[in-house]
Amino acid sequence: MITTNGYDVPAEIVDNYLNGLVNQFFKILPIKESGEPSLNEFMKSLQVELLGFKGLMAEIGNDSMYLTLLSILQYLIENDCETPIVKREVFKAISVCKKLRSKYCETGV
Numbered sequence: 001m002i003t004t005n006g007y008d009v010p011a012e013i014v015d016n017y018l019n020g021l022v023n024q025f026f027k028i029l030p031i032k033e034s035g036e037p038s039l040n041e042f043m044k045s046l047q048v049e050l051l052g053f054k055g056l057m058a059e060i061g062n063d064s065m066y067l068t069l070l071s072i073l074q075y076l077i078e079n080d081c082e083t084p085i086v087k088r089e090v091f092k093a094i095s096v097c098k099k100l101r102s103k104y105c106e107t108g109v
Contacts, residue, residue, distance in 0.1 A: 015105035025093040032086045
């Protein structure tokens, strides 16, 4: 997979990154459930990372599924949601991450 700078990134590295996103989204749940006040900062940091990846890997960053991840995160940042809503959206984001992995990493793209 080629970056916007013209560098070739092996699919394995992209696969590892997208798999790591699953863990990052999952971390939102225990932080929310514990009432930790740093939840918004964690999600904003994740958002910055996602935006950076979007700029680096245009092929994935322009995918509507990737925009879904950013949109879910934006909603969670802007709204003080109840835990069941956060849980639903986190698991939706995890599902999207897995679909992105399947689309870009397991097919050899």
